[in-house]
Amino acid sequence: MGIAERKEKQKLEIRKMILEASMQLFVEEGFNNVSIRRIADIIEYSPTTIYLYFKDKDEIFFNLHEIGFQKMLEMNKELDDIQNPLLRLRKMGENYIRFGMENPEYYDLMFIQREPMKKLTEMGCDWKNGDAALTRLRDTLIEAMEKGYIAQTDPIVLSLSIWSMVHGLVSLATRERLEKLVPEKGQILPVIMQSVDWLVKSLDISGKAAL
Incomplete structure (x- = not known):
């Protein structure tokens, strides 16, 4: 060398x-x-x-925020192999929740702390990794609509609704709020995943999700 x-x-x-x-x-x-x-x-x-x-502390945490998205991307690398868009949506939800619960500090930087977003504004950059994740969600929902799996609706509104739900579940779980409803800690993830299954089934007008 x-x-x-x-x-x-x-x-x-x-x-x-x-x-x-x-x-x-x-x-x-x-x-x-x-x-x-x-x-x-x-x-x-x-x-x-x-x-x-x-340059400063905010830049350090912006880079940690980017590392978090790389970790999440690694978890999602096989999503495109799932042909059924509703089953893909379900797996996306599972991966998102598992990532947040297994990596709460990265999740905090990616989706809760203000500093990484402030750094993006300072640099005049788009939220590239976050936007890519949301675009994947929106495109999956559009595909599901086009194939008749779910009812036609505004994909942006539906994307925000789904993201808000899973984000809320992760945030409550990582801050030990779900324990008030689910006393047994080992049951928190199964209960959350039941919520994701309920969401996917409630969207499915085709009966093809087969969860």
Whole structure:
């Protein structure tokens, strides 16, 4: 490995360390208690070094937000193999809920915290990964309408309704609110998935979903 390759590898390793330390602090103490100096202390580099990689704390968390979408994309990579759009919709809901419950900190950055969206506005960029996920949902619903699986309606309104439902379920679960309704923790995910099944069945006017 040449000098240039070693330097590039070191840069990538430091960048990874910064992101991992930031997520550690976020998980343990919350966004407001994360600072560049505290991140620097964890990785044992100077704050100046961190500024060579990221402009500020918001940029760090924007990058963590992007990593979260990459993880979700990996979970959804086989969705296109599902031909029935309603069964695909059901799997999308399952993946979304599992991702949120298994990765609550990433979910928080992706769909709840303001800072990544503020960074997007500052950079003058679109919400590329979020928009892609919503477009997949909308396109699946349009396909289901075109094939006669669900009634014709405004796909944007329906997309927002479905997203709001699953987002609400994940948010309640990750903040320990569903435990008030479902005391047994091991039953929370099955109950949530029953809600998704109910939603898909309520949309199905063809009887073809076969859940």
